[in-house]
Amino acid sequence: MLDIHFFREHFDEVKAKLATKHFACDCDAVRASDAKRLEALKAFEAARARQQAESKALASLDKTSEAFKETVRNLKVLSDETKRLEASFKAAEAEFQALWLTVPNIPDASVPIGKTSQGNKELYQRHPQNEDFSHACPHYELPNFEHGLDFARGNKVTGAGFPFYVGSVARLVRALIAFFLQSARENGYTELLPPLLVNAASATATGQLPDKEGQMYGTGDGFYCIPTAEVPVTNFFRDEIFEERDLPKKYCAYSACFRREAGSWGKDVRGLNRLHQFDKVELVQWVRPEKSFEALEALRKDAEGLLQALELPYRVLEICTGDLGFPHAKQYDLEVWAAGQQRWLEVSSCSCFTDFQARRANIRYRTAEGTLKFVHTLNGSGLAVPRVLAALLENNHLGDGRIRVPSVLKSWLLEEVIQL
RNA sequence: GGAGAGAUGGCUGAGUGGUCUAAAGCGCCUUCCUGCUAAGAAGGUAAGUCCUCAAAAGGGGCUUCGAGGGUUCAAAUCCCUCUCUCUCCGCCA
Numbered sequence: 388m389l390d391i392h393f394f395r396e397h398f399d400e401v402k403a404k405l406a407t408k409h410f411a412c413d414c415d416a417v418r419a420s421d422a423k424r425l426e427a428l429k430a431f432e433a434a435r436a437r438q439q440a441e442s443k444a445l446a447s448l449d450k451t452s453e454a455f456k457e458t459v460r461n462l463k464v465l466s467d468e469t470k471r472l473e474a475s476f477k478a479a480e481a482e483f484q485a486l487w488l489t490v491p492n493i494p495d496a497s498v499p500i501g502k503t504s505q506g507n508k509e510l511y512q513r514h515p516q517n518e519d520f521s522h523a524c525p526h527y528e529l530p531n532f533e534h535g536l537d538f539a540r541g542n543k544v545t546g547a548g549f550p551f552y553v554g555s556v557a558r559l560v561r562a563l564i565a566f567f568l569q570s571a572r573e574n575g576y577t578e579l580l581p582p583l584l585v586n587a588a589s590a591t592a593t594g595q596l597p598d599k600e601g602q603m604y605g606t607g608d609g610f611y612c613i614p615t616a617e618v619p620v621t622n623f624f625r626d627e628i629f630e631e632r633d634l635p636k637k638y639c640a641y642s643a644c645f646r647r648e649a650g651s652w653g654k655d656v657r658g659l660n661r662l663h664q665f666d667k668v669e670l671v672q673w674v675r676p677e678k679s680f681e682a683l684e685a686l687r688k689d690a691e692g693l694l695q696a697l698e699l700p701y702r703v704l705e706i707c708t709g710d711l712g713f714p715h716a717k718q719y720d721l722e723v724w725a726a727g728q729q730r731w732l733e734v735s736s737c738s739c740f741t742d743f744q745a746r747r748a749n750i751r752y753r754t755a756e757g758t759l760k761f762v763h764t765l766n767g768s769g770l771a772v773p774r775v776l777a778a779l780l781e782n783n784h785l786g787d788g789r790i791r792v793p794s795v796l797k798s799w800l801l802e803e804v805i806q807l
Numbered sequence: 808g809g810a811g812a813g814a815u816g817g818c819u820g821a822g823u824g825g826u827c828u829a830a831a832g833c834g835c836c837u838u839c840c841u842g843c844u845a846a847g848a849a850g851g852u853a854a855g856u857c858c859u860c861a862a863a864a865g866g867g868g869c870u871u872c873g874a875g876g877g878u879u880c881a882a883a884u885c886c887c888u889c890u891c892u893c894u895c896c897g898c899c900a
Contacts, residue, residue: 428857432870435868
């Protein structure tokens with residue numbers, strides 16, 4: 388969430404900036420609700436202060452005296468009044484909080500203005516040397532594709548979007564995950580293996596709730612299957628206070644991710660392009676506020692390094708205001724080129740949330756001067772497996788169903804070529 | 808799943824209706840003392856929020872003793888519900 392004081396004092400500016408995002412957010416209603424709640428708060432606190440002062444005086448009176456009985460009679464009236472004011476404050480507060488949670492983060496001034504993904508800005512492309520796509524083929528049309536990726540049985544066992552990875556493809560997936568984690572370690576990230584279910588408080592802290600409830604699988608008893616390891620990992624330090632000298636904190640985690648992908652359909656969803664369950668390594672950082680945008684660039688380089696090592700062509704997009712996520716202040720997407728499908732596939736999203744998540748998750752640090760401030764949080768995929776796998780299968784196809792394995796994976800996968 | 812015991816500040820832990828403005832100890836910070844160190848002395852040491860103030864400092868109000876509700880003029884304290892932790896038993900990868 389935002390800083391309410393900043394919201395009050397820079398109302399017009401905040402309102403204008405939020406309008407460039409595509410989230411429904413009634414700033415005027417928020418402001419009115421905030422004013423109403425403050426008024427109710429003051430009335431309630433004044434009444435409570437009066438009540439407590441009299442109550443303190445009562446304690447020193449003889450319980451059998453007439454003065455005692457008289458004071459109790461007065462206090463009964465005051466008590467009723469306080470309770471009435473407290474109830475109306477609580478109602479106003481609840482109304483405000485519900486509204487406040489629907490206010491998205493403010494986009495950073497550097498973010499390009501745009502209404503939809505059409506407004507995203509391609510910063511650059513990177514291509515490996517000796518790029519050769521002469522045998523490229525959409526991965527779902529490769530000979531014997533179903534041997535390595537069994538969608539039919541996944542469909543039988545669970546449903547659409549839950550494939551089995553078989554044999555050499557399963558080992559390739561495992562190798563990719565291991566490579567991603569190893570790289571993260573070399574870049575200074577501490578590995579976590581997180582819970583795959585989280586509670587509502589965690590999902591709220593990272594901004595999935597209440598905004599994206601429909602995108603998550605719920606267990607029906609208060610838990611949600613994580614849509615990304617970002618959720619458990621960012622919440623790892625929820626309600627905690629760092630010492631300034633301990634920042635930045637850098638953690639990474641591999642996890643399965645579960646997404647309903649409600650509303651997605653058509654050509655996009657073929658093969659590995661969009662799954663309900665997929666594997667991903669996530670990078671998360673907690674940094675000092677003045678370092679966050681610098682850290683975002685470094686984080687993006689960490690993710691880009693993986694694509695370079697895998698010798699995959701990719702491009703970097705700067706996401707515009709209209710395509711920016713709810714808690715995001717600034718975001719880059721990395722898209723890999725899938726030569727068979729002739730299209731770009733998003734494999735990483737690197738984002739700075741400024742203090743928006745930290746405020747919700749109550750993650751602070753003590754400055755050298757001893758004051759408490761909210762940290763800034765960042766995260767980025769490093770990377771999402773299925774689309775990287777799709778690009779490898781398509782770009783590295785040797786023309787006969789065999790797939791060349793990038794040499795960087797040789798520590799985890801002995802074969803230089805896999806056969807579907 | 809069954810039985811029992813618990814949840815208090817950075818930590819340990821006292822507190823069974825009103826002087827709780829939460830004891831005491833530990834830790835930490837400041838100052839003093841002392842060749843150095845150790846020891847000692849004095850003081851300080853939660854967070855959130857609202858008000859005051861040009862701002863900061865300072866001051867004041869309110870909230871918070873696992874969470875929520877209730878009883879009462881008044882709740883850390885009594886009652887109810889929930890969550891979590893620990894011990895024992897059962898089951899189990």
